[in-house]
Amino acid sequence: MSKKVDQNRRKALHITSGIVGAVTVAGFAVPFLSAWNPSEKAKALGASVEFDLSKLEVGAMAVLEWRRTPIFVVHQTSKALENLPKLDSKVTNPAIEEGITRSENSKYTVLKGVCTHLSCAPKYYPEIEPKAWDQEWLGGFFCPCHGSKFDLAGRVYKGVPAPTNLEVPPHSFDGDVLIVGDSA
């Protein structure tokens, strides 16, 4: 049994079995790591939501639900579109670069209906009339919890508890259909 050990052969076997082992481990890791991705059920619940805009009258607001969050869709009146630029000086962040409606459409505004202060639900007050919280109210959202004010494009007024504008969820328009969420 004094056959000489072929060191090169042994080394090659070591390396090969090492590589095969590593590939096996990596291969088996795939199903285990993938199991952590959102399940089909979660994907279905988190999928994008479609909404037929032709049903939404001018000046009205619809509430959709997407990923457990209320989504506000506002069909802006021409009066509102005229008024919005006038409020640029009253809001903290005018977000002019986002456009007047802050959406990809010149008539509709799409917002997450969650106050950026403490996540209460702001209420929709589109009327242009003096309100208890603002004598020069030009329409917008008012949060009943702590009195935060937002204009009709969801921009936050100066001097209220909410720090930032209402968030705009990812959305796109396909003709008369609004798609909230990633289109994929």
Added chain:
Amino acid sequence: MGEQNKSFMNWIDKRFPVTENLERHLTKHPVPKKVNFFYIFGALLMVIFMVQVITGIWLMMFYTNTEEGAFASVEYIMRDVEYGWLMRYMHSTGASAFFFLMYFHMFRGLLYGSYQKPKELVWLFGCFLLFLLMAEGFLGYVLPWGQMSYWAANVILSLFGAIPVIGPDLQVWIQGDYVLSGATLSRFFALHVVVVPLLMIALVVFHIFALHEVGAGNPEGVDIEKHRDENGMPLDGAPFHPYKTFSALPAIGIFFVIFFAIVFFAPEGGGYFLEKPNFEEADFLKTPEHIAPVWYYAPFYSILRAITFGIPFLGITSKFLGFIIFAASIAILFVVPWLDRSKVQSIRYKGIYSKIGMILFAASFITLGYLGTKPVNELRTLIAQISTLFYFLPLLLMPIYTKYEKTLEVPDRL
């Protein structure tokens, strides 16, 4: 007894070396004769770990790990299961006790140089244990599915979302959903009851094996191996068992008196052990007024919040930079053995800069802990920023001052 017993042990030892290992780790393992009160925390940590494992197993028998059932099952444990309240309060108080002991145990290490050559690995395994304990505590806090469980977890998970490029996808992967939901809860349950505890047990074994290889330290920093008697036993040492085991018993007794005083009379710890909003079920649409971590995360949470600035030209947001500094505040502990260049181990023989450094470090840790439980304002943010600086500086400057400062002569014997 005698002969028969001996031959029985002989039979066993030839097949499984019981006697050899008992002697090696207990009856003939030498430990320094004179240590102080700081050296009891290791033993107490073993005790509290066992408390957590046993109460945890019993809680698991009654807990439901679903979004719909979790909160109600905790109420069921508290109200309907016989002594369920005791199991739960022992487990929740145990978490606080675990961190309390851990922080003192590690501070002992910093004071007396328990990380210095050749104890680097003992310290390193210990740092991993701190990291695992923090993960374990976080995962466990989500399980009752109360308001604070939900929203605190949201804050922490959104940190992963703040990582550039991969962040948002990583967060969804960890959550298993686009929002923190039942999918997250059930995987956190599996991690909390199986994965992390198994890793912790393994690391405790490594920690102790490494310690028994290099020998326990003492507050003087004297090497007890230098002087031995004719049997090879260090003159300044005593066998671990029965000397240390029995001297630990009164301490364990006192610890349990305090522990159960809290369990029975103040299990909520004034809102610091169990936070008030957590008595309300998780609500996706309602954020609590003030999201505060449990006291044991407060120092690190404070560091996270203190970073109110980013590095815009590198595309690093303040949130992500906060995450980096927060991670660094734990990571820096791992490298302490290589930062300390002192010739002596113990703070007693180190120079004035080491002493000032330790005071600043401890003071900033406590200040950060206090601030972490309070809502932010400008002044508090400023103090937190200064404290963060003084948390890092004593450690970062260690290589310089420990090398040049004047040290005292360490005695030969303990």
